[in-house]
Amino acid sequence: MKMSSKARYGLYAAVELAKNYNSDEYLNVSTLSQATGVTEKYLEQIIALMKKAGIVSATRGASGGYKLTAGPDAITVGQVLRAVEDNLEIVDCLHVECSQRGKCVARNLWEKLYHNINSYLDTISLTQLAEDNI
Amino acid sequence: MKMSSKARYGLYAAVELAKNYNSDEYLNVSTLSQATGVTEKYLEQIIALMKKAGIVSATRGASGGYKLTAGPDAITVGQVLRAVEDNLEIVDCLHVECSQRGKCVARNLWEKLYHNINSYLDTISLTQLAEDNI
């Protein structure tokens, strides 16, 4: 039950973008890579996931880069993690039909646990994370 | 962030052992395998982890098998999962020293999340799980 490196790196990048939010410049991958210690090419892929999820926007070309689509107060850790981790789901049987008989003793447990985790993660904004105010 | 099959199978086995708790017979791997649909050899390994964690006891030889060391009311899902999943830890940096600078923005988050998950899982007993009373 480990978080992937994508999840960790995604958070690092999100925090950097949060810090930059009040600037009018975009942060490019090269800068983010230096700030986070993650290779550019890998970060590109991770940020692409955040973009796809709508929490990051981008502009191309010279002086292009990335920006949060909303203030860091309004974006939660849960949103970031769900974007980069493949949906954060604890167990496949929540969306795929489980091979076990319909009456799997654990199914309800996984659902509640999943809900529990996400509820918690959605109480924490990027601002709070950046300020370590958790 | 997926639960391993060990975690799922471990719970299945634990529920079977819970049902058997009031009997004076031990459940052997072969029976458990049939009840859960998991191969005997794999189950052996999983139950060994539970035994190591002290929630299951065993006797060898003819008419040997396994039994919970305490009533299913007194054993939680969290105990089972921590036994079979390698400690359930969300992220390595909770016990291994993290390569990131000491001031990792996420560390506190992982700790709280880890605590959160375990607290929840420890509120659910095997009895509750077996009765789907979650």
Place this chain on the structure above:
DNA sequence: GTCAATTCCTACTAAATTACTATGAATAGT
């Protein structure tokens, strides 16, 4: 309108982990 800086897209690969399978020794009841 060309050039350079950037994102975007997608294929590939190496390493690690997971999910088993296999073999056989140790033990205990009958």
Place this chain on the structure above:
DNA sequence: ACTATTCATAGTAATTTAGTAGGAATTGAC
């Protein structure tokens, strides 16, 4: 002694993760 069982450990195949690589598309700057 025999048989049913757990216990210990090694091996392996499949899957996933974590990253590399190459280049096309786009945009701003000059």
